[in-house]
Amino acid sequence: MSEHTPHITPYRTLGIILLILLSLTFVTIEITSIHLGAFTVTAALLIAGFKGYLVLAYFMHLKHESTLLRVLVALVFVLFALIVVITFIDYAFRS
């Protein structure tokens, strides 16, 4: 693996990603200032999830990493999702 030269993320890409992240932050603030109950929470978490994806893919350059690493990272998030779902099922069915 060390033979292959590492991918160098251009400055431009990093700048564009920052601009998107900043815009999404302000979109989140706007959305959460409108009180729409459960929709607000879902929207804020979806945007946070997308921002997290951008940080992982570009700043942490997973987009150019080996398949092994990308699958491992994905599995950690799947594991966390399972823990959340199972805990909430337990919580919902307690008398």
Add this chain to the structure above:
Amino acid sequence: MSNHENHTHVHRDDEAQKLGMWLFIFTELLLFGGLFLVYSIFRAQYPENFHESSLELSVTLGVINTVILLVSSMSVAIALTAVQKSNYKLAKLMLLLTVALALAFMVNKYFEWGAKFHHGLYPGSELMQLLDRGHHLYFSLYFFMTGLHALHIIIGVILLLISYVKINKGKVVSDNFMHLENAALYWHLVDLIWIFLFPLLYLIS
């Protein structure tokens, strides 16, 4: 290890170093993930209290700190690109900018926590004991999660400063930059956690 002194082939495995760092990051993600889960459960249990408590936080300070962390995440990524392109001057400048932003974050946090302390709101305080259970839980989680996050900021700053020294000594160079890469990964993790902490604690109410 080679015995030939003049043939200095040092064994180095960048992929393994990176994988090791990622495995550590996984444990960090699950550590904070557990706290997010605790937050979600208690939020579901005490929605009104969580709503009222979150109104106590300054959204302005939260936004400023979010912007600071996002910019610092980019500056550390620029530092890595600069090292890969042998532009060490820019790399060092960007690392110093990142550290300066981290300090600005901590100063903000100091004022934010300071205001809470001033109002008698801190873990174990008399006021905290008198609060409703939901309020108590919210502020305990607030102090614990932002406190643990701030601890990560301090560790991140130390790692970035070590990278800075290594660039200065010529130990982090365009064909050997794993120390900076791993320090940068840690810094991005700090940013990543804040991306979820900020809306959950400050915005969703």
